[in-house]
Amino acid sequence: MATHLKIFRTETVEDHLVLIPQSEGASFRYADLQMEGNYVRTMVADKKYRGLIIDLSNMNYFGSEFIGALITIAREKKNRGGKAVVCGAAPQMLEVLQNMSLFKIWPYYPTREDAVAALNAPIS
Secondary structure, three states, X not given: OOOOOOOEEEEXXXXXXXXXXXXXXXXXXXXXXXXXHHHHHHHHHXXXXXXXXXXXXXXXXXXXXXXXXXXXXXXXXXXXXXXXXXXXXXXXXXHHHHHOOHHXXXXXXXXXXXXXXXXXXXXX
8 A cells, every 4th residue: 555654554454444553653753743644644535445444553652643643534534424443452552542532432442353343344
């Protein structure tokens, strides 16, 4: 997919975009985060992706700017009528996300497979 990005890697699973942050959340330049976040938002806005999976399995830490970028990206999918979910957070990051009440915005699943299954489940 987007091979030129340093902070984020993207993949597709079925008709969902998977966003995989690649660097520790404090080891990037803010300008790079903004630029890559904007690029990923254009991908997320594409209607060919029904859902967005934010896979945090490569992260052990991220700060508030990084969380803000993820919120903006996930909001883009929701505003376009899609769903966003999170998966694969390390235990310490899972606790941070829970304490911030972010799972009221995005459902959390332990694995990417669980996240895909949830996005593919019929709406009841």
